[in-house]
Amino acid sequence: MLPISVTIIRLPEEYNTALFSYIGNAYAGMGLIASFLINNKADTNAAIKLLVFCMMCSRPIVAIKA
DSSP: OOSOOGGGGTOOGGGHHHHHHHHHOHHHHHHHHHHHHHTTSSOHHHHHHHHHHHHHHHHHHHHHHO
16 A cells, blocks of 8 residues: 555545556556546646656556566
8 A cells, every 4th residue: 555645735536546547557647637527527736736646656666667
């Protein structure tokens, strides 16, 4: 289990799926974020905040995997 969550940046816990998908595959995470935007589950500010957070969290994990 990864000890990170989007609740750190005050986003709903349902966005954790995008975070963990982004860590596994960046395109999958971006697709989920786009899906949240299309289905009006996230506004633009929350999506940008989520995307930046996903990028910051995935960098160290990708470096460890390589």
